[in-house]
Amino acid sequence: MEKFSFYIIPTIIFIIVGIGLYKKIHIFDLFLKGAKEGFLGTVSIAPSIIGLITAVSMLKASGALDIFTSFMEPFAQLLKIPTQTIPLMLLRPISGSGSLALIDSILGSVGPDSFPGRVASVMMGSTETTFYAIAVYFGAVGIKNTRHAIPAALAADISGFLFSSVVVCLLFKNY
Amino acid sequence: MLGVVWGFMIIISVLCAALTGRMEAVSNAVLSGATSAVELLISMVGVMALWTGIMKIADAIGVTKFLANLFSPIMTKLFPDYEKGSPAIKAICMNVTANVLGLGNAATPMGIAAMKEMSRSNKNKFIANNSMVMFVVINTASIQLVPTMISILRQKHGAAFPFDVMPAIWLTSCVALTVGILTAKLLEK
Secondary structure (H helix, E strand, O other), X not given: OHHHHHHHHXXXXXXXXXXXXXXXXXXXXXXXXXXXXXXXXXXHOHHHHHHHHHHHHHHHHOOHHHHHHHHHHHHHHHHOXXXXXXXXXXXXXXXXXXXXXXXXXXXXXXXXXXXXXXXXXXXXXHEOOHHHHHHHHHHHOOOOEOOOHHHHHHHHHHHHHHHHHHHHHHHOOOO | OHHHHHHHHHHHHHHHHHHHOOHHHHHHHHHHHHHHHHHHHHHHHHHHHHHHHHHHXXXXXXXXXXXXXXXXXXXXXXXXXOOOOOHHHHHHHHHHHHHHOOXXXXXXXXXXHHHHXXXXXXXXXXXXOHHHHHHHHHHHEOOOOOOHHHHHHHHHOXXXXXXXXXXXXXXXXXXXXXHHHHHHHHOOO
């Protein structure tokens, strides 16, 4: 599995740059334009990241996060999910920056290559900020009644969260 | 919504610290939290800029168009109200492609364009039709080829192979997306 994942990124970059050269496109100018967008995009989320990481750090230092997680322990064991990932599951659909702050703290305390660390990574990478997408897209066309959008979107999120542990067990043999 | 969550996180922290006698730790966390946020941003900004730069080239060499064409037959199945090649299907395909490539900045305007196209043929302007719900559900499930953000975080915390969770993420995304689509179809009536 590790050997395979080494190839993904260099291969993607190789193909894109290779075709760009072959088609005689100004690849570096394009790169600069895109990189500027990515740079400014990251800078633009800085205020919300600062606010949310501070709040998550406070929550962790106060012991509130531990108390909450220990309450959730029975549920986590029932569903065979690492307890540390429960706050992430609750915040993920609501806030992108908030869940980023949480997973930063989770990976910092359990390590990215531990079982909970890998499960949290998969949860984060395989789901979206559901309520944000719902608000943006329905808001843009003035829809008031979203009908079955929220139940269906949450069903997708929940199945993704539950499947994360399963898939990490399947693909990483050392657990 | 987020404002309330954020507010409660802070209020609960201070109250909990007062009750458990951890005020010193919380006081330190205020300072170290803000600092570590900037550290995280610094570790993110390089890779994010690099990747959006590479994806700009990908767009120019026609990857976006190629993928949009590839998705077109699937999308006409999922959105039976619209014909192949209609403006709605085109906008939907472009939005899905932008999401797959991780071009968040391009995906949202495309998605709004798709919603506007679907709104045009909507009987009641305030109630979502089946296609709109299906579209939003697809957008709330992440379908990203390279999950950049999570890989950066894993590298920052010392993962041996930051990208080794990619296949697991792809599989999980597919499961979540399938469940979303099936649930949306089931609840249509």
